[in-house]
Amino acid sequence: MSEHCVFCGHKHLISTNTRYIYQKNERMLVVEHVPCLECTFCGEHYFDAVVLERIENDYQAIADQQKQPQRIMQVAVEEFSSLAL
Numbered sequence: 001m002s003e004h005c006v007f008c009g010h011k012h013l014i015s016t017n018t019r020y021i022y023q024k025n026e027r028m029l030v031v032e033h034v035p036c037l038e039c040t041f042c043g044e045h046y047f048d049a050v051v052l053e054r055i056e057n058d059y060q061a062i063a064d065q066q067k068q069p070q071r072i073m074q075v076a077v078e079e080f081s082s083l084a085l
């Protein structure tokens, strides 16, 4: 992982964790407390390739019904043009 933010060039990245949303076709997997580096200036998150691979594998296991997720979250979907002013 690089030691500066590719997005804004800032040099202060801290180890933290965040919610990662993996999306494929019409399905999503939300993973809580994923370890990452966060740019203290712009808030961009950086994930290790191994971490992303584990998330993708988990998504596939759930999609193939080899695994049950810990919980199911209901997601509302809107088209921006249909939003109230």
Ligand SMILES: [Zn+2]
Pocket (backbone or CB within 6 Å): 005, 006, 007, 008, 009, 010, 039, 040, 041, 042, 043, 044
């Ligand atoms: Zn940044």
